[in-house]
Amino acid sequence: MTTTGTESTDYTTATADRRTTLDAGNASAGPGRTTVANVVVQKIAGRATREISGVYDFGGGGAARTFGAITERIPGARASSGRGVTVEVGEKQAAIDLDVIVEYGVPIAQLAQSIRRNVVDAVEQMTSLEVVEVNINVNDLHVADEGDDRTEASTPRVQ
Numbered sequence: 001m002t003t004t005g006t007e008s009t010d011y012t013t014a015t016a017d018r019r020t021t022l023d024a025g026n027a028s029a030g031p032g033r034t035t036v037a038n039v040v041v042q043k044i045a046g047r048a049t050r051e052i053s054g055v056y057d058f059g060g061g062g063a064a065r066t067f068g069a070i071t072e073r074i075p076g077a078r079a080s081s082g083r084g085v086t087v088e089v090g091e092k093q094a095a096i097d098l099d100v101i102v103e104y105g106v107p108i109a110q111l112a113q114s115i116r117r118n119v120v121d122a123v124e125q126m127t128s129l130e131v132v133e134v135n136i137n138v139n140d141l142h143v144a145d146e147g148d149d150r151t152e153a154s155t156p157r158v159q
Contacts, residue, residue, distance in 0.1 A: 031144055045096045046085040049145035052114045054106035056142035059099055060083025094129045095126075101127045101140040112136045 049055055084099040096119060102111060120131045 002065070033066050038087060041083050041089055041094055041096075041123060041127060041129065042087045042135055044123050044126055045087060045119050048119045049085070049098055049100065049115050052111065052118055054103050054111045055100055055115065056103050059101065060084075060139040064075045084142045089129065091131060093132045094123060094127070094133065095135075096123070097135045097137065099137045099139050102138055104143045108138055112138075 047059065049058070086097040088095045098115065098119070100115070102108060115136055116134045119134050123129060123131050
């Protein structure tokens with residue numbers, strides 16, 4: 001992520017072993033501190049994105065989608081909502097990049113607005129981090145009949 005202007009924020013890319021210490025601003029809550037793994041912020045953002053109607057999947061087109069489909073079929077493997085979701089988390093702020101595939105016919109600008117609003121609300125409510133940006137990259141369009149397994153031999157063009 002790049003930042004613009006005179007302020008620079010030190011972000012770290014989300015990995016399973018990185019954690020952010022949260023300051024809830026409530027000294028009466030008791031002694032101790034709260035830490036949240038960056039992957040938690042990543043999963044919150046992924047889940048909030050999937051809640052929006054019109055989002056088909058995460059990631060890029062063709063090869064990335066095929067690899068994801070293969071990974072999901074391996075016994076014991078878990079599909080991670082981190083695929084297509086990258087977060088950079090500082091002490092008080094988070095920036096999020098989403099790579100999505102949208103359903104055909106959905107107005108992309110309105111969809112992006114809904115995704116952005118839902119992700120910001122979810123991350124800020126659950127973590128108390130300020131979300132400074134949500135970048136949405138629409139990498140592909142899902143058309144319902146593209147997934148058909150028909151071949152030219154089984155469905156002739158002309159009769």
